[in-house]
Amino acid sequence: MKIVLKTIFVTIIALQMLSCDEYLDVTPDNIATLDNVFNRRNTAEQYLFTCYSYIPSHASVNDNPGFLGADEMWSVPSSSNGNFQIAKGNQGVVEPYTNLWKRMYQGIRICNIFLENIETVPDLTSAEKNRWVSEVKFLKAYYHYTLLRMYGPIVLVKENLLVSDDVETVKVPRSPIDECFDYIIELLDESYKDLPDRIENEVSELGRITKAISISLKAQILVSVASPLFNGNSDYGGFRNKDGTPLFNSVYDEAKWQIAADACKAAIEYCESVGHRLYLYEPRFSQYDLSPTTLTKLSIRNSLTEKWNPEIIWANTNSYVIDLQGKATPRGLDPNLGDNGETRGDMAPPLKIVEKFYSANGVPINEDITYDYEGRFDLETPTAEHKYNLKEGYTTAKLNFNREPRYYASLGFDGGIWYGQGRYDDESDDLLFVSSKMGQPASMIVLHAFSTTGYWPKKFVHFQSIVNPGNTYTTENYPFPVIRLNDLYLLYAEALNEARGPSTEVYEYLDRVRTRAGIPNVERAWSDFSKNPGKVRSKDGLREIIHQERTIELAFEGYRFWDLRRWKTAVNELNKPITGWDLDQEEALGYYREKLIYKQTFIPRDYFWPIEEKAILSNSNLVQNPGW
Template sequence: MKKTSIFLAAVILTLIISCKKDYLDIVPDNIATIENAFTNRNEAEKYLFTCYSYLPQESNVSQNPAMLASDEFWTYWPITSLSRLPSYPQQIARGNQSLTSPLLNYWDGEQDGKAIYKALRDCNIFLDNVDKVPDLDPSQKNIWTGEVQFLKAYYHFYLLRMYGPIPIIDKNLPITATTEEVRIKREPVDKVFDYIAGLMDTAAAKLPITIQNRSSELGHITRPIAISIKARVLTLAASPQFNGNSDYNGLKNADGTALVNSTYSVAKWKKAADACKQAIDLCELAGIRLYKFNSALTSISDKLKKEMDIRNSVCEPWNQELIWGFTNGTGSGIQLQSIPRLDAARSGNESLLGQLAPTIRMAELFYTKNGVPIAEDKNWNFSDRYSLKTASSLNGDYLQDGYTTSALHFDREPRFYADLAFDGSLWYMQNKTWPVQAKSGQGQSRRAAFGYSITGYFTKKLVNWKFVIQDGLSYTQEEYPWPLMRLADLYLLYAEALNEANGPSEPVYQYLNLVRERAGLQTVQLSWDTYSNNPGKYKDQAGLRQIIHQERGIEMAFEGSRFWDLRRWKEASATLNTPVYGWDIEQTDATGYYRPKLLFNQKFVAPRDYLWPIKEYNTIVNPNLVQNPGW
């Protein structure tokens, strides 16, 4: 299997293989072992990699709740051991989170969650001991210190996003700590946000702007990463979930300390906007820019060039848009989960699963070709979107000539065709353009009890265009670092923060339109003025907020953003309390197939489901830990 040579993939693999060694199992009172871990540069570097090893693998559908615990994707049920799908995220999506044994528990490191508090302990150990390394160059020590300070801040952020107010672990407790000292308390959420942002600033000052040795250092934290993630942190702090949310009025420590301030502050949005602009300026200095496909590599149509602009902004390894890439797990994991059996003539076809299935709700989220929502475009027939329509040569590169499919699939924006494949679509790859036909009995239909799309949609966006199916249950692929942060994400955060801080303005439109231009769309102003039945929508703050939210939902679709965005916007209780639909995939004819089929009635209980529960056992052994609302 072909793999790119990327630093951190090898590093983390080494860590996984090495995790039984003593230096990875250090406890605070094991002084001799700690001292051995920092006796020379090589040993200290191993401990640095240990600090990295706790990073959640967000391209792994087993570990990342944002992939299968929301409404972007749906899967068949029940999930068995043969299906190569995890059940925990889908249990969350189905409203079956547990208080006694929380699913994807990153607090304790259980039920497919990593032990983030253990990660914080190891980060503190590194920071307490790195000065002892005798042969470590001072400049290298400074950079490594910055990396671990960032990781420490990021791990706090990861917990905060899941659990809300959390204890701050700035220093490890000594072995002489009293019982009461061990019983830590949750800190007010504003204090946690300030701590995280401050530590990221401290880290950024030590970090390089760019990687100097790309052959060995890709995957290390840089200054643009630190400042860009700080912008994301402060945007969450300013968002409705934690900015003036009265739902958390009763969330207090035993001493009466309120953990969430219920008073709204527009100053938080201004602070977030400033942080976003700082990050954008730094990214520009580092040469980071929106991805554009090098069309000199191959002779393709303008439509396909635009599709490759969109797809390769995610899938081209280390492309110019990537701010932070996580280098483990984008190969036989998420690509196989996304790609269907495209090549029926080869036995390797059976290795492909194609079971990461987007819902009809997501298909409807994308704009029309005119750059406005399908329910707003006065030239697009929204009421007949489920009717049948036959493609012609005019739909070339997107739809199969003469093939009958749903009207929902016609005259949509380029991101719709770049991100999704469906019955009647075309899947462009480097070696060939493949027709997708998914009705029962056709090439990409269900063949067995697992390994199929329950909705009839496939996630083209997450499959690198160099994926090649071979004989003998094999394939070649180009892995890519998972985009934990890319520039389009940052642009949209900036536009959002500016609109919330000051209302509609030219800079808001500017950064929205930069993303839209790369997606092949006209400006927000021109699209709404010309095509929308609500032409003035972008001119007021509330209307522009809706536009920004939908633009973000489209641009960041299937990358793990929607799950968290719906929560921070306090929109999850409305969006995730509606039915999930797919096409009727068991049907052989278009009339039967293109009937939306109810797959599940989602239920989201507010405010309970906005935050993870702290495992009940923890609140029993530590009475100072108050439980989240509703649990």
């Protein structure tokens, strides 16, 4: 991708141009060099791509706290991953883990320099200039939003300060949270008009910002504005700047949910008008006549992994899913090929997340009147009727039986079929499957490369990635999707329920996602199969359903980390134990016993990152987040 190559090149130039590491010292000393950048179109365009280069690496387990920072996936005990340390309650103020404070302000600084100088470029058309300005305003909004949801109220940098500004001027305090959100939305509104409807030159421009991306991000943000963490959060009623300015509004405003719902509906209608739709796997040519079960699972799995499919609104072309596929794939998946060093399989969904997925009837397994929840850890042996999901004749836990298609599309587990990876006839007896009890190929043979729970996030792995003999793994790479249409559908259902309560329209948008997932519509599922059939008809009950639907549909993609925070339910969910199977056992009877892995803790201060100590010491007007 040209944008990737240009970004790498220009990032080096930009870093050389910047004279100071402090985020508010934003005017380079080398003015002659800066003038040269904006005296012709080519170098100005390179600077545009530098503005893009600060987008966080969404596919990186080191940069994206959504993977290992909460409870969706657990790592090996020896892992030093910073996000994993956050999940274990080890965050600190001196050098906070996954600290983006400095980097995001550097990105904002670069965006401001671009906006201050773009008018001087002589050989740039008006339409092109307007588009570039819109892209940079979007990026500036995104970087502010990235900071806001990590740190809460932030310092707004609407314009760069000057080198000549006095010491007190540069000591800028944090702005109230509502003011921060208002400014971000203002930037997005300004960006929308001159962005393209779609990318025409796909070879060189895929990944650049479009109207669909801008309007969708606005919808996401307005749902956050209306959510409990930011809307009437009395826990932060005493959080103030040093001059007494309150940083949180502790009065709840229900009208914010209607504003969010309207924004979601506008985003959905626009995205659908330019061709975005839920992905369905419909191969034009196929060597094999696949079963409906496999086709449904591929529709679910490929909606994430099939690059540039119509469901994807924004994908990060600077962050391809390569390493993540290896971390999600069990070692020894194909025992005929021996061990493979590139399939480490050290990303492990805990049992509490595994149990979040519905039964085959589309309701929680602890609510399903037909599901033996108390006996879920008992053993059962699959027969031919289970062959598309479970290895026939291979004894496994009842927990792995009679679950919804998203369970089998998203999770790998002992005795579970792993479709693809070079084997595409789903009627064959030779499909790959996981075997992970002690001594088996996917077990704890290598201490830094195994699943601590006995489950793997298969969802990340493209079904055409191939495990090869020796020490290679050929991955079908794809840019990490940042926004998909399914997210907008669920956000709209959530906002509409909060604004007006249960309605036909709320059910409709939930059912769009559920239909693709191969489960009954939400009203029928609860009326026919739930112990609590009235749950779907109350605002509180439907809220719980929508929250679980998001957890399942967007599992492992990084959403749950932020959802638990904006819902203010992290203090409940992240104080539950992390458990998995007993990996030291060779026999199924011993293996399928729930074993404590870690007792996770989360306290109210953990809703936001601490601002690094150095920044607090250098700016006497900057207050620390409560509890830190």
